[in-house]
Amino acid sequence: MAWKLEENVQRDIEKAQESVELYGGHLLKAPNRYEIRTGVVIAARFADKLRRTAFAVFGGVVPKEEIVRATSELNKKIYERLVSMGVGKLDIVRISVEASVEGGRLIFGEPKIEWFVPHTEVEKRVKECEEKFAEVKQKIENLLKELSTLS
Structure with missing residues (x-):
């Protein structure tokens, strides 16, 4: 089955607050340093979960275009890793990543x-x-038997 990254930014913005309230998909690790997480999801849905969490955490801090750009790059990177690992799109994964705002x-x-x-x-x-x-084990035993007959 072929993978396809989908982006529906408006839907993600609308669902961002709901995601935070229901799942708490982020953790403050230090000032201006967060860990965002997908939770356990079907691999084909990881991009939506990461993007929604990024909107929820950083929506009031950076412009939505920056969130879309950054999560798009991250999702491409994760997608390539998933494919290289042999993960199927219906397999279950959990993804976490540290994030911060700099400049x-x-x-x-x-x-x-x-x-x-x-x-x-x-x-x-x-x-x-x-x-x-x-x-x-059987091959080793056979070799040992052969060696013992040669001695």
Whole structure:
């Protein structure tokens, strides 16, 4: 499935206050330094959550055009990382990033991406690892037997 970043700025501005009241998607870390978070979301919706939280936190501090510009750049960066990690658009993620305002510009730090893998997938991967381990163990035992006959 192909990913597509969507921007609906007016909707995000309207939902920003609601998001803060319901989810509190930010944390004041120091004067003028915040951590904004998506909470647990489907990967395809991360951009909306980050943009809404940015509007809620920085809406009265910087112009909306600056919020759109900065979050757009951040969302592209996160999108590229998600794709390179192999995250599907329906996978569950949680993203957090530090943000501050410097000289009228919204500056984001390096985002932290947490990818939640379903229990069934973990079990499948564990089983695959156990099978590979059993194969390697058997090969080692066979090599040891060969070595002992050569001595």
